[in-house]
Amino acid sequence: MSWTKKHLLDIESLTAEEIITVLDTARGFKAVGERAIKKVPALRGKTVVNLFVEPSTRTRISFELAAQRLSADIVNFSADASSFKKGETLKDTARNLEALNADFIIIRHSASGAPHFLSRVVNAHVINAGDGAHAHPTQALLDMFTIREKKGKIAGLNVTILGDILYSRVARSDIWALTKLGANVTLCGPSTLVPKTFERMGCRVTHDVDEAIRDADIINLLRIQHERQRATMFPSIGEYTQLFGLNQARLAKTKPDALIMHPGPINRGVEIDSEIADSGRSVILEQVTNGLAVRMAVLFLVNGGKTITETA
């Protein structure tokens, strides 16, 4: 065991060993979800606050259920019904939550770096549930868990991430995790959304989708993030689907055991063919199941982290 971190802010600051510790721990929690009694007392008496300043359904519910299965109390705090609309700063909101003795703050925010900022001004454990286009560490961890469970390993696998890379925090966190664990990462999508600068993160960049998925063991599809794009980055959705959407013809040219992943929400008929999303090649719903186990593991591990190791 090698986990001493008080917060989970990004993947970049984790070692490969720490990532593996999360995955190993999550395996135990996945088994808890398969029992008749799906609850353990590990965080009994703790208070978890879901501070979601940017809308989210699946991540919020996943964290909510994770906290409940660890016997913690959880409060949901969403931007719509909050005092952000009345002009309160993030720092003041967080301090108010702490005054209510919150032990964990799970934050989703449209500004990159918001969780890091929060970790410096509060004493609670901070978990990043997605900040801007920067990081979504629990998504990357559940992706690693799913790949390792399905393929038995991560090192040496060819993983292709297809879609909107530029605006995707999932892509960035996945790239960090995959490269740390020794996978070969290929990025593909329209050149406006997949700039060559990503090669500096240790990946291969291509704009030829058939070539990108031909030797892939894992094809991870990303949604077009309309809400984060300042202007139209490609002519039309129809053209995107035609050039980069995963359809049966393209799938037929991939390895027969290549798995299809997607962080959700999926746009059927845009980045993925409806039938493929429901096929045996797709592990999209297993990712959701694994996400719950991974989030339980993260809450469990940071609870034991007493030292702030991420201070620069």
Added chain:
Amino acid sequence: MPDATIVLDTRAIQRALTRIAHEIAERNLASTEVALIGIPAGGDHLATRLGKILAEIWHHPVPVGALDVAMHRDDLDQRTAPTIYPTDIPFDVNGKTVVLVDDVLFSGRTTRAAMDALTDFGRPKKIQLAVLIDRGHRELPIKADFVGKNVPTALDEKISLLLTESGAAQDEVLLKKKL
């Protein structure tokens, strides 16, 4: 290994397990109700070994499982998060006489966590406790039903069980000073 004392060697461990198995058989005449559940890491391997000896005594297989107790510990606030080992209980614990198997009995807190964890799986008819080493220093009202060896220890000493199943060259129980 500097200043480590051998508490039990390979043959002594084997003898202790054989005796414990016979004591379990003597105590539990309804042999088909007995199941063994080991607490990792260590107790799970001992449970498997006990299961084999008991199967020879009773002439029928004895169900063996493993139970992780990390999520039920009472000291999670005071330490780094413990390793979680796989739980595998391939039988119904309801109505069974479950013999919990651990390598070392110390404060009793692991046993308390194990009993809580076990009741999440059902309601055993009885729970009994078998340990290879009882080193004293109990902090809870817990007592083992079957003990391989009582070893008086100081609090700054540590008992380690090495088993070939865990990759050790030979089975051994060692006593040494904590670093």
